[in-house]
Amino acid sequence: MKGILSIVLLVMSNTFMTLAWYGHLKFKEWKWFENAGIVAIVLISWGIALFEYFFQVPANRIGFKGNGGPFTLLQLKVIQEVISITVFLIFALVFFKTEQLRPNHLVAFVLIVIAVYLVFKK
Template identity: 50%
Template sequence: MPTLLNPAAIWPIVLLSLSNVFMTFAWYGHLKFRHSAIFAAILVSWGIAFFEYCLAVPANRIGAQVYSAAQLKTMQEVITLLVFSGFSVFWLKESLTWGHAAGFALIALGASLIFRA
């Protein structure tokens, strides 16, 4: 297991977190503006996704020095759940239920198995 004191172990987490903020806005941000044209939503989403890729690709390149591909993907999925939870509450003004929390917790528990070995 990589030590988090190693910068090569931390930077992928930081970059994946930032990339997920962009990704979440690209995929779901337009839901707050459902009255806008779908074509405009697609173009804006693509523009936002460009910045997501500019963070995700280096995150995975740096992370591959320390983590396996499966570990990187697992981190990305858990980070996505955390970012989406905050986004859903603060941007979309949707509330999370105990069912959401339990489901996310089970996914996180399953993800933790990837890091055991």
Template identity: 50%
Template sequence: MPQLSVPFMTIGLLLASNIFMTFAWYGHLKFKSAPLFAVIFISWGIAFFEYLLQVPANRIGHGHYNAAQLKTIQEVITLTVFVAFSYFYLKEPLTAKTLIGFAFIGVGAWFIFSK
């Protein structure tokens, strides 16, 4: 079986972990009638799986990427996952203002990775 590259494994694990974390942090917003106590514990349970992916992603990626680059990758993935989540799951509109703000964050990411 061929060995997966460090960037592929790192980004793939970070993507998967961010999907779990987005649901842990924001998934309960569709269930506002559920008791807060219950959604906190459900969110913790979901976040456990996020940690099972996030920690190995950072461990695998560190060395190929520095810590600032790993955090930047994670933040860009977080915003990408969040945009899709808020639009498709929460049914919230994407505004030009939001997309422009996220684009500025993307420019910041470009600076982190530029030589």
């Protein structure tokens, strides 16, 4: 159960982080942000990223083997990277209609999933 909770929290965490890192690229399309300067955009993104920490820190604490969770530190990191790329891919395809998923992107993603398998292999 701790493993599933940790993964769910990592998905939430990465959703906020992706929005903070890349969401501002869409802000200019919204009337209320069209004249915002870089400092304002950075502060807004930073505010969004704060929520990422509300999920990331508990996810790692709950999931870490040293705290009674099921994952080693390396496993947590690799899981987080796969989740990060998955969330980003969905975000890019849904919000940025100019992005296209190509076969080489799929191969790269499969290789990352293989990396997860290798990290869990004893």
